[in-house]
Amino acid sequence: MFRLSKLTDYGIVILAELARSTRPNRAVSEGARSASLNARELAEQVDLPLPMVSKVLKVLTRAEILESQRGTKGGYSLARAPEELTVAEMIGALDGPLALTQCSEGPSVCDLEATCAIKSPWLVINHVVQNALASITLADLTNPVFSAQHAPLAGLIRLGSLGDAISSEEH
Numbered sequence: 001m002f003r004l005s006k007l008t009d010y011g012i013v014i015l016a017e018l019a020r021s022t023r024p025n026r027a028v029s030e031g032a033r034s035a036s037l038n039a040r041e042l043a044e045q046v047d048l049p050l051p052m053v054s055k056v057l058k059v060l061t062r063a064e065i066l067e068s069q070r071g072t073k074g075g076y077s078l079a080r081a082p083e084e085l086t087v088a089e090m091i092g093a094l095d096g097p098l099a100l101t102q103c104s105e106g107p108s109v110c111d112l113e114a115t116c117a118i119k120s121p122w123l124v125i126n127h128v129v130q131n132a133l134a135s136i137t138l139a140d141l142t143n144p145v146f147s148a149q150h151a152p153l154a155g156l157i158r159l160g161s162l163g164d165a166i167s168s169e170e171h
Contacts, residue, residue, distance in 0.1 A: 008094040010048055011056045012141070015065070015090060017046050019082040019142045036075035056094070063093035082139035088130060090138070098133065100126045 004012075021037060037045070043053040057076050060066040067079045078085070091098060102110040103119045104126040113119060140146045 002100060004091065005095050006052075007056060007059070008091055010046075010052055011060060011094045012087070012090055013046050013048070014042055014053060014056055015060070015078070015085070015138055016142050017042060018066070018076065018078050019138050022078065022082060036069055036073070036077045038075040041075070059094055065090065065093050078138075082142065083137050085138040086134045087136045087138075087141070088133035091133060098126065098130050100129065 018037065039054045039057055040050060042048075042057070043050040046053070057066060057068070061068050061076065064079055065085065066076045068074070068076050088098065097105070099105040101122045103113055103116065103122060107113070110116070110119075
């Protein structure tokens with residue numbers, strides 16, 4: 001099963017909370033700041049344990065996705081506008097680069113690489129998933145209309161259906 005780690009799952013929840021706290025009509029990139037919330041406030045708002053929230057905040061700050069401010073009014077805020085932060089970047093910062101199989105991690109990682117008959121298809125699948133995640137932003141995740149706009153994709157249960165939909169879009 002392909003599944004994000006708890007760290008990444010919680011990290012995206014925390015980032016979504018910070019994005020929702022961003023002042024409306026003023027993007028971070030225009031000089032406005034997203035809300036600055038401390039670890040305790042965030043833990044309470046997203047109903048997660050404080051140690052886990054603190055760990056996630058440190059990782060996201062090191063990855064320059066968040067900024068931290070010290071002092072009595074300090075806390076954490078988004079370093080960029082939610083529209084500029086992709087799901088692929090969030091996952092990469094928290095879990096490392098996306099690799100669905102060992103061969104997707106890079107050359108000479110898998111012992112079977114030289115004789116594998118399905119390496120190329122897996123690299124294509126990994127690329128498609130990476131591009132899909134790079135096309136969705138934090139702003140999309142916090143937009144209530146996003147899911148409704150993409151409902152037809154949720155109906156594609158089998159990978160074959162997804163492949164048929166992708167190839168029909170290309171023609």
